[in-house]
Amino acid sequence: xxxxxxxxxxxxxxxxSLYPFTSFNFAVEINVPGVSDKVCCxxxxxxxxxxxxxxxxxxxEGGNNGKQIRLTGPxxxxxxxxxxxxxxNLDLWKWATTMLTERSLRADAxxxxxxxxxxxERARFVLSRCVPLKIKAPAMNAKDGTIAIEExxxxxxxxxxxxx
Numbered sequence: 579x580x581x582x583x584x585x586x587x588x589x590x591x592x593x594x595s596l597y598p599f600t601s602f603n604f605a606v607e608i609n610v611p612g613v614s615d616k617v618c619c620x621x622x623x624x625x626x627x628x629x630x631x632x633x634x635x636x637x638x639e640g641g642n643n644g645k646q647i648r649l650t651g652p653x654x655x656x657x658x659x660x661x662x663x664x665x666x667n668l669d670l671w672k673w674a675t676t677m678l679t680e681r682s683l684r685a686d687a688x689x690x691x692x693x694x695x696x697x698x699e700r701a702r703f704v705l706s707r708c709v710p711l712k713i714k715a716p717a718m719n720a721k722d723g724t725i726a727i728e729e730x731x732x733x734x735x736x737x738x739x740x741x742x
Contacts, residue, residue: 599691599693599700599701600693600694601691603691603692603693603694603695603696604622604625604689604690604691604692605689605690605692606621606622606625606660606687606688606689606690607687607688607689607690608685608686608687608708609685609686609687610669610673610676610683610685611683611685612676612680612683613669613672613673613676613683614669614672614673617669617670617673617685621662621663621665621667622660622661622662623661623662623663623727624659624660624661624662625658625659625660625661625689626658626659627656627657627658627659627731628656628658628689628703628705628737629655629656629737630653630654630655630656630737631653631654631655631656632650632651632652632653632654633650633651633652633653633654634648634649634650634651635648635649635651636648636649637649655733655734655735655736655737656737657711657731657732657733658687658689658705658708658731658732658733658734659729659730659731660729660730660731660732661727661728661729662727662728663725663726663727663728664715664716664725664726664727664728670710670713670728670730671713673685673710674710674713674730677709677710683709684707684708684709685707685708685709685732686704686705686706686707686708687704687705687708687732687734688702688703688704688705689702689703689705690702690703691703701739701740701741702739702740702741703737703738703739703740704737704738704739704740705732705734705736705737706734706735706736706738707734707735707736708732708733708734708735709732709733709734710730710731710732711731711732711733712729712730712731713728713729713730713731714728714729714730715728716728
């Protein structure tokens with residue numbers, strides 16, 4: 579039987595990109611059934627927490643102190659933190675409060691990374707079955723002249739990356 583590691587790779591040929599992606603041109607699209615389509619689309623100033631980690635179990639072979647075996651385990655997903663200047667669009671708050679009565683309500687979200695021109699899509703992160711963990715009102719301070727920033731944290735069940 580042939581070893582699949584020695585067969586021709588099914589991965590696409592890498593294309594050369596001269597410049598890394600920038601992180602300042604992005605949009606966040608959240609679809610909450612029954613609350614709103616495209617909640618706060620493209621209005622977030624910060625987005626953090628797109629991550630996948632894998633649990634690894636280490637096994638030691640008896641008598642072989644110079645080697646360890648790593649077995650892969652389940653995947654874990656991060657928590658997405660979104661920040662935006664608060665507006666009169668209260669869909670994030672409606673979604674969070676709707677969760678009090680509709681515990682099974684989930685949303686799908688996509689984080690779109692654009693090229694420096696702000697129009698060309700470079701990548702799209704797809705988050706499924708999102709649930710709001712936290713919504714935080716902006717800090718109020720009459721001495722500052724800053725924008726009122728609200729924050730939301732989401733848990734998601736899976737994360738996939740769609741290249742464009």
